[in-house]
Amino acid sequence: MAKLKPIFLLFITVIFILLGCGKGKTAFTMAGSTAFQPFAEKLADQYMANHSNVSITVQGGGSAVGIQSANSGAAQIGMADLVILPTEAKSLTSIVVAKDGIAVVVNPKNQVNNLSTDQVRDIFNGKIANWKEVGGVDAAITVVSREAGSGTRSSFEQIITNITLKKDALIQDSNGTIRETVANDANSIGYLSHGLINDKIKPLKIDGQESSSESIIAGKYKLVRPIFLLLKDAPSGEIKNFIDYILSSEGQQTIQKNGLIPAK
């Protein structure tokens, strides 16, 4: 029994510390899009550093979870990165806080630099199955896509239009694993968030337009999706202050510095 005493005391202390933390604080939760999650975490950290009375929890889960939890109240702010919001989100207040380009990427060894929207569609549908049909070497194309329900995938399919993904396309469950797969396979093609491009993969021009920040802001590059914050009611109180902070020049700079495109 004597041995348990310090553990018991520690336990009590921890509980009191936790209780003390909650006192007098406004707490709210953000959940949803994994593409925006790291940005939301950074913004929340910066905001909490200056507003010690606010505590913000950021969770992932995907765009569908963002919409669902904003609807159910499980999170005060939902995050979603979809071109068209589904009907469940119609009753929610939506605010665009950033834009994200979707880059179509291939292995750096690939000679192809540019594809038209039609060619991208045909490749993902399986109608074009060899790189030589689009000006590359004679090798079968390995198509890599995301899992059903992914915000990046539905945005990609909505912008390219008429995609019925070919049956033997590889499916990876995150932007990061798409990047690894394409970096490892010289004949593969995939798509991922613009912010995650590095030198292991090569972004393609689409209809002659680069997927650079400048080209996205100028509205020339077409594979762009908005990132929404979703709220059940119009924002008020600390939540409104936080959203104002995200939309302020400081918040937008944080977003841009880390690879997304500012909302305006």
Place this chain on the structure above:
Amino acid sequence: MKLVGEKTVKGILGTIAFSAISALLLIALFILNEGLPFIFKYGVREFLFSSDWQPHLNKFGIFPMIAASLWVTLGAMIVGAPLGVAVALFLSEYVPQAVMRIIKPTIELLAAIPSVVYGFIGVMVLAPIIRNSFGGPGLSLLAGSIILGIMILPTVISISIDSILAVPQSFREGSLALGATTWQTIHMVIIKASKSGIIASIILGLGRAIGETMAVIMVAGNSVNIPTSPFNSVRTLTANIALEMSYATGLHRQALFATGVILFIVIIILNSIASVAIKKRTIKK
């Protein structure tokens, strides 16, 4: 005073034991409750035998996943079972007991390697080898089978060794005394006497292979596709649940639970077969 302590401990241990069992019951009930209504609403035949899995169009046919799970598991058996049984026979019959006591725990360490590490090795080493020597994407049925075959080795080896060592020494001596060589003793006496235990070890390995998720997601490519060659990419039942779980809502979510029901049933059947086989062995002894 001492007696009271005894009773308290019994009570505490009893509660803990019961909560472990009730956790199993709760999980089973939860999965069945979420998944079964969907299966009946959607149609058992349509769910099991349609190969159209398009959640956004409300089409939920899991036949490609069932086929993939069975193929990957079969592949893992082809890779893992002969290898595992061979290692078990070698260690128990050809190697001195002292050496075996060092090697067996080392092999069992294989089971302590997290599955994500197996997956990582599969992606980084195995997939490029398959891609470069056979073509295709590399992330394939074959890659999944090889990785799973290695992952089930510790299960197959350690249970096989246990059942081979359970064969009475007099059997071996009798056979050798009749002039049989070690190999003749092994295939005519030892394997026959420990057959049910070896089969049980393979079935338990099979259960592990069919339930493995992380490594398979990483190496099998995950296309919803009925495989026509070992170099095709496939998606298993477990991978299907894990990949789409975080996004699924409504019908799609229920369909994933229903996938879990099918998986649950398959694993229960396999484990029952294994425990019957193990029981047979103990009765024989």
